[in-house]
Amino acid sequence: MVQYISLLSAKMSQIMLKGLRRLAMFGGIMFSLSSSHLLAVDNNTKTEDFGSKLESATWMNEIKWHGFISQNFVATDENDFLGSSSDGSFKSNEAALNASWRAADSLQLALQGLYKQIGNANPKGGRVDYAIVDWRFLDNFTNGAGFRFGRIKNPYGFFNETRDVAVTNTSILLPESVYVDYLSQLFHSSDGAGFYGHNENEYGTLLFNVQFGRPILNNQIISTLVGNPDTEGDISKERGGFARLAYEDGAGLWRAAISYAHFTGDFSRGPTDPLYLRDGSLSIEQLLLSLELNWNSWQFVTEIQRRNTELESIYQSMAGPFDIVEKGLGYYFQAAYKFTPAWTVYLRRDEAFRFKDDRHGKEFALGNAHGTFAKDTTLGFRYSPSFEWSFAMEVHQIDGTYWLPNIENPDVAAQQRYWNMFLAQIAYRF
Amino acid sequence: MFKKKFLLLVISFLIISLPARDVLANEEQSIQDENQIQSSEQEQEVEELSSANRVIAHQDLQNNELSLNELRAIFSLRARKWPDGTPITVFVLRDEHEAHRQFLLKTLKMLPHQLRRQWDRYIYSGIGQGPTVVESPEEMLSRVKSTPGGIGYIEGGMSDGSVHILTIR
Numbered sequence: 001m002v003q004y005i006s007l008l009s010a011k012m013s014q015i016m017l018k019g020l021r022r023l024a025m026f027g028g029i030m031f032s033l034s035s036s037h038l039l040a041v042d043n044n045t046k047t048e049d050f051g052s053k054l055e056s057a058t059w060m061n062e063i064k065w066h067g068f069i070s071q072n073f074v075a076t077d078e079n080d081f082l083g084s085s086s087d088g089s090f091k092s093n094e095a096a097l098n099a100s101w102r103a104a105d106s107l108q109l110a111l112q113g114l115y116k117q118i119g120n121a122n123p124k125g126g127r128v129d130y131a132i133v134d135w136r137f138l139d140n141f142t143n144g145a146g147f148r149f150g151r152i153k154n155p156y157g158f159f160n161e162t163r164d165v166a167v168t169n170t171s172i173l174l175p176e177s178v179y180v181d182y183l184s185q186l187f188h189s190s191d192g193a194g195f196y197g198h199n200e201n202e203y204g205t206l207l208f209n210v211q212f213g214r215p216i217l218n219n220q221i222i223s224t225l226v227g228n229p230d231t232e233g234d235i236s237k238e239r240g241g242f243a244r245l246a247y248e249d250g251a252g253l254w255r256a257a258i259s260y261a262h263f264t265g266d267f268s269r270g271p272t273d274p275l276y277l278r279d280g281s282l283s284i285e286q287l288l289l290s291l292e293l294n295w296n297s298w299q300f301v302t303e304i305q306r307r308n309t310e311l312e313s314i315y316q317s318m319a320g321p322f323d324i325v326e327k328g329l330g331y332y333f334q335a336a337y338k339f340t341p342a343w344t345v346y347l348r349r350d351e352a353f354r355f356k357d358d359r360h361g362k363e364f365a366l367g368n369a370h371g372t373f374a375k376d377t378t379l380g381f382r383y384s385p386s387f388e389w390s391f392a393m394e395v396h397q398i399d400g401t402y403w404l405p406n407i408e409n410p411d412v413a414a415q416q417r418y419w420n421m422f423l424a425q426i427a428y429r430f
Numbered sequence: 431m432f433k434k435k436f437l438l439l440v441i442s443f444l445i446i447s448l449p450a451r452d453v454l455a456n457e458e459q460s461i462q463d464e465n466q467i468q469s470s471e472q473e474q475e476v477e478e479l480s481s482a483n484r485v486i487a488h489q490d491l492q493n494n495e496l497s498l499n500e501l502r503a504i505f506s507l508r509a510r511k512w513p514d515g516t517p518i519t520v521f522v523l524r525d526e527h528e529a530h531r532q533f534l535l536k537t538l539k540m541l542p543h544q545l546r547r548q549w550d551r552y553i554y555s556g557i558g559q560g561p562t563v564v565e566s567p568e569e570m571l572s573r574v575k576s577t578p579g580g581i582g583y584i585e586g587g588m589s590d591g592s593v594h595i596l597t598i599r
Contacts, residue, residue: 064560066553100559105510105517110556130556139511141500153555161555168550196557200503250502252544294541341531341542387525 012077015088016422019073022090026071027391027426034388034428059101067097070166070427078416079401080408082119082181085421091119094164096129106146108134116164118181119408121220129164130189138197145197151216153189155196155209155244156259157303158290160188166427167390170299170336170346171380173423176403177330177352178288178305183224187261187286190215190240204249215240215263220407222267225282226314227366229406232270233277239264246290257290267314278321280314297338304331306356329356342385346394348378352402370417374400380423388428396421483533485596486574487581490516495597498539504581505538506548507558512579520561521573521582529567533583537598 072092074085083089098112114129130153136146153161162168163179173181192213199206215238223231246257263284269277285308293300307328313321332350339345353359354372361372380394401415409415485501487493492514496504503509510518523530525546534542552558564570567584574580575592 064553066560068554096554098554098556100553100556102517102559105515108559112554112556132556134557136510139509140513141503141509144508144510148557153557161557162551165550165554168547168554198508200499200508202499205503205506205508250499251539252541294544338543 009077012075012420012422015075016424019075019088019090020424023071023073023424023426030069030426030428059103063099063101065097065099066430067095068165068167068427068429069093069095070425072166072172073424075422076419077421078419079404080119081404081421083408085408089119091117093117094166096164098129106136106139108132108136110134114164118184119405121182121405121407142200143198145195148194148196148211149192151189151191152194152211152213154187154211154240154242154261155194156187156242156261156286157244157288157305158255158257158292158301163188165429166392166425167384167429170301170334170344170382171348171378172392172394172425173378173396175303175330175332175334175348175350176374176376177332177350178303180403182403182405182407183221185217186215186221186225186263186284187240187242188215190242192240194242204247207244207246207248209242209244211240211242213240214238217265224406225284226267226277226311228274228277229410231273231277233273234268234270235265235282236268237264237266252294254291254293256292257288259286259288259290261286261288267311276315276317278314278316280321281312282314283310283312284308285310299336299338300334301336302331302333305329326354327356329353343381343383345381346379348376350374350376350378352400354402367412368401368415368417370400371404371412371415372400372402374398374402374404388430390425390427390429392423392425392427394423396423483529483537483583483585485537485581485583485598486571486593487596488574488578489592489594490578491594491596493596494594495599497599501598502538502540505540505561506545507552507561516579519577519580521564521570521577521580522561523567523570524563524565529583529585537583 070093071090072082074082074089074092076085080086083091094114094116096112096114098110100108100110102108110130110132112129113126115126128151131150132152133149134146136144138145155161157178159169159174159179163174163184190211190213192211194209194211196209217235217238222233222235223229226233241262242260244257244259246255248255264281266281268279286305288303288305290303307330309326309328311324313323315322315324330352332348334346334348336344336346352374355361355364358364359373361369364372376396376398378394378396380392382390382392384390398419398421400417404415406412491512493512500509504518505520507520512518525542531542534540534545549560553560564573570582571584571593574582
């Protein structure tokens, strides 16, 4: 048990208290801003105010504005996650503003700008999160179908599309086995086109999505993909394909989904890259099964994911180029209980394995064995007193460093197998 | 040693969560209502008699009745057009409003947090629009009255005949 560093060690509780104080200050500032109506843009009054000033521009009245802002505090006893968390980190936050306009009965335009910080990972600063032209050609009480074009969130699992909106998630961190934060961009959204449809039947709704496009990548994701933190290489011809079939019970008692994602790209090595890297191609294929049950005040969610990674001729030895094929596995089970509509307590077990046939990394020779798996037990609570506000705290007890990012922990040999994490969150939306 | 500390943490979480029970005791009733959803199908008749909410729509609407599934498709914002082609505008009270919760639990027979989840997906991923939120039952009535294609709900007592009352099959 020596390897377990106590979560409530004196140093960590000091960091936690300091962090919570600063978070409370941040919350106070947010609250005073929102009550002074700088942030609280109530949809109706806002559009009406706009309208009185711009009576001629009636379409301005029809634009709906929404947004969100959240700030996390992260503290770890070992390793760093989302910034230098061993000293307490605030480098995990996001803010977004979106507008949507029903230009015609069957045509909708939507745009969202997002500022998001994921520890020290790039990109920093703001970006266009989505920009969608949605044309619905079929729209009646039984069926609906349409096309979407632009930068679209990828349909994947239960939570991919709203993962950034803190208030909509039960937990602060989504289960890393399925929704890896540091790889989120790869599968989060893409520039392309999609088709969607739904069918209402007696007991619920069947929903279908398919989407193709170019995922938005950055250097840090490239280095994660080829497993070399210093690569100057580039990825071209990146393509992503996504499909999801889901069924939702009419009363909301249960829902289930099966999702498929396939990413391909060509890697070209940078001029200063080590000689074992060469030009090649890579492919990641993911299959995800999702199930959620809502029973009285209980909610149970489970998702299980298979991931096949193929690096074709990206590595070479003296004998020539060779391929690497990895078959990974991840799953989680989460139980949440609502004491009242506002108070939720949740418990989750989340396990991820880089090699599904070698779950302890015994045959892995290129690094820490504990870098091939991560088993995370999370306990937390969320308090959402209103539509706008939400507060959450959670603790993680983790065995393994699979999804621990090298960018925060560059000395791979120093990564600790057993570590604990505390997170607190304050979130506002409108 | 570690297990002890972990247990301590679990207990402290429970302590933090417990006051919520007392402070928000009046909310327990609504949780119980939520629980009724499971048994609601059998007790439909009883509930219909006691159901205080009525579904209202703009006067020009051709439909006199809707099935529960159609009503769910409308309030889940999947169905966006009336059969005559008029765009549907959904009016709701705030999530915390008791009349809203009662409408979801008793008339729509849906778990409130599940409907909210669907709305959030539309609002924050750009694939739709949320419902129009009104601040009071009076505003609900006047907005539905003045919006062609509008649909909303009111509590039993209030109606002045200027809106269409829909029967839910």
